Amino acid sequence: MSTMSDKQSVVSRDQLTPGARAAKFASIAFIVGGLGVLGSVIAHQVDAVRFSFSYLFAFALASSVVLGALFFVLIQHLSAAGWSVTVRRVAELFAAGAPALLVLVLPLLVLQPNIYHWYGDHGDGHSPAGDVHGADHQGHASAKDASAHAGEDHGHDPEHALHEALLESKASYLNRTGFTIRAVVYVAFWAWLGVFLLRTSRRQDHDRDARTTARLQRLSAPLLIFFGLTLTFAAFDWLMALEPTWYSTIFGVYFFAGAAMAIHALLIVSTLSLKRFGFLGEAVNVEHYHDLGKLMFAFMCFWTYAAFSQLMLMWYASIPEELTYYALRWRGTKWSFLSMLLIGGHFAAPFILLMSRVVKRKLVFLGIGAAWLLVMHVADMYWFVMPHASAWQSVSWIDLVALMAVLGLYLGVVGLWAARTLLVPVGDPRLSRSLGFENL
């Protein structure tokens, strides 16, 4: 149709080449990341245990963004989506930041004895999570302290023996070596996949080979299976294993739902920012935002669905080893405030405010909504990790420096890719469909 070529000519090559701007973004991100690393070194000296948990929180957050981006790109290829072509490249850039995780996972591997307490640790301290019946020594000063007490407290405790027996039965999976090997495998796969998806798509910018699109569609089905497996097991290893006696079969889905919502929110926020700096032009317009908004809304509801499915079954069954998760976070604990914030801010309020088509097509509202949901996603990751650090600790500078270090380095890598990449896959055969896309 005639309208498509009109729109195509509206977008100039300059608007798709962030070049120097992206390089500047990368250096700012690396500076922030460097400051974060410095702060992290200090934080580790001040409170090694607290810092370890803060670091896990930041690392889980960055991983969730990478995973969300990988999912977005793969699912667009698999479903041969036309509408999303002009926003896919930005998602590819976020996915291609995955190699940063190869470096960022190393501190986690070093810090893991501070965070996870599995069979064979012999009184190496419980995480407070394991101690619903011994809530007194939560809020420990240091790991050494806590471990010394834990050893004494539970010397003749039959509950403790039971706990140990449970851990022993899981020891073939939950052990330091297994954790390390698996973490490296997950991260290596994501790093390869992120770079592969961006490189392949970028090659198409030059050669305009339509067969690349068909090939990516074919490959994305098996890749999504490996994606799903690594995501699920990473969620088990890194977050669910914070309390090794507790388990939830929907936990991977839960983590995934949050990540998928976050990437749609991030795409909205990042492309709006790019437009603000004069990039993308009409390549990403209100029609694309409307769809991104719908998917963000849908995954927000899906997150709620997964979260509630887990809660309701455990609440109904009321089995002690399942309830520990909520015993840490629910009524009567200091963390219940964060739980309530997530119910209201991660679901109820955005559900009502973002439901209308009018709101999703009004970019100011949609941008605010997406930014808010990103904040809620950060809160969600915090809620996953920090209740296991202690019964209550307010947000501190330690969280901030860990976050700066991880996100700074990750976004720096994303910026480096962006500096040498066009912001829209101009060689994609479905590009004109995306440019002329309208919601009907």
Next chain:
Amino acid sequence: MSEKTHTAGSGIAERLSLVLAEFASPDALVAAATKVRNAGIKCWDVHTPYPVHGLDGAMGLKPTRLGVFSFMAACIGFVGSVTMIQWMNGYDYPLVVGGKPPDAYTAMVPIVFEVSVLLTGLTTVFGLFVICGLPRHHHPLFESDRFARVTDDAFFISVEPQTEDEKHRVSELLEACGASHIEHLSDHGGTL
């Protein structure tokens, strides 16, 4: 798309008559739709084999009212089911199951969700029926042999003139818009 048929079907007179104009391309159709709209014609519709971009705007279609009905149904479902459960489980016949409070909100969620969704879904479907004037077993459009191609490769505008006078005016207008073929149809079978 079916909601649009409402515009043509709402003023069902004793004898429904239609002016049906065929257009060669979607672009010609959009241009013609703009002119028909500007001429101030009320009861008319456009028929295409696939969604044509820009047609809604050219026709001047207002956003559907269906969403309002759905939203009200969702609210009724939500409030109704909460009230029902609270009254039955919390007040009229409180029963402790599994040591849970009889009026616990956690247990209510699935039922409240299902009732709200069910009521919304049914209201949306049957609301659409009402708005579109369904069920309707026959329409003069189907008297036209050419119209069969509307699901394949043909583009049409149908107008339901209110008076004999308007019928002539509309025919001339559609002709001026570049219609490749114009037919007059009536409810009593056959092309007039």
